[in-house]
Amino acid sequence: MHYTGTIWRPPYEAASLLLEVTAGCTHHKCKFCTLYNDLPFKFKMSPMKDIEEDLREAGKTIRSWNGHGIDRAFLTGANPFVLSYDKLTAIAELIHKYLPSVKSIGSFARITDITPKSEEELARLHACGYDGLTIGIETGDDEALRFMNKGYTSADIYEQCKKLDAAGIHYSFFYLVSISGAGRGEIGAKLTADICNQTHPKLIGANMLTIYPDSELYAEIQRGNWQEEGELEKYKEVRTLIENLQIPTVFAAMGASNAYQFHGQLPKDKTKLLSFLDEIIGNVSEEELQRYRKSVHHL
Ligand code: SF4
DSSP states (O other), X not given: OOOOSOOOOOGGXXXXXXXXXXXXXXXXXXXXXXXXXXXXXXXXXXXXXXXXXXXXXXXXHHHHHHSSOOSEEEEESSOGGGSOHHHHHHHHHHHHHHOTTOOEEEEEEOHHHHTTSOHHHHHHHHHTTBOOEEEEEEOSOHHHHHHTTOSOOHHHHHHXXXXXXXXXXXXXXXXXXXXXXXXXXXXXXXXHHHHHHTSOOSEEEEEEOOOOTTSHHHHHHHTTSOOOOOXXXXXXXXXXXXXXXXXXXXXXXXSTTOSSOEEEEETTTHHHHHHHHHHHHHHSOHHHHHHHHHHOOOO
16 A cells, blocks of 8 residues: 555544655645654645555455455545545546445545535535545634634635535534634634534544744744644633534544543533543643643654
């Protein structure tokens, strides 16, 4: 199999075939992000012959393990959904040729990857298997989106997710706790709840901001242009987000950036999640949480 650099995937894609179709990120400008800094290029698409070779190998190997195949493929790279409609359909055809058991195909996607695709194209992509995109919206706070160079607005999140809804493509969001900066976390959480409440994410995954010295955000902090929230403030921010969510969705804070991991189904588990967060806010010290943050050397 061809794999380039560190391969990132959401926790819930652990059982999916990880198929490299791209490496890196077309955007590569978010100030907090260091995820693809280990690559010597910004973005590349794999040659179709490499993708076909990997699928041939995966098909044979997986069938020799279980005699059946695998249900789902996850395309790797920061935003493979940026590929054109024609390329995405060609990749889906190859997946179905070598792994006919695959029922759905997922990937990370940027909001701007959806923009050039029409509703009809999205519906056809859904028909050939694309479903369950993971979108790092990060926040619904336009001031933070602009400062961090995310390259879209909260209105874009709403518009593009509406197209996915119409096409029947399900999606999940990643939310970046602390992206709004010190003193603004609860405002950012409420703005994010507003946008989530107008869309239909199957899951909202919370990651807590961990700032690394090779990020542009670190340089902004040194220049005095931005200030990070305290650790307890981050938990208050997540609490505000959950409190203000009114849609049925799964809320999960499960990655290494969260000192305390938790998840639940909303609205059923809302009270339980809020009580869990109140326990942390009331009983865990800022120092202890900061010690954890400093120990997160890699996400
Ligand atoms: S956060 Fe996502 S979109 Fe932004 S630079 Fe990193 S990988 Fe690319």
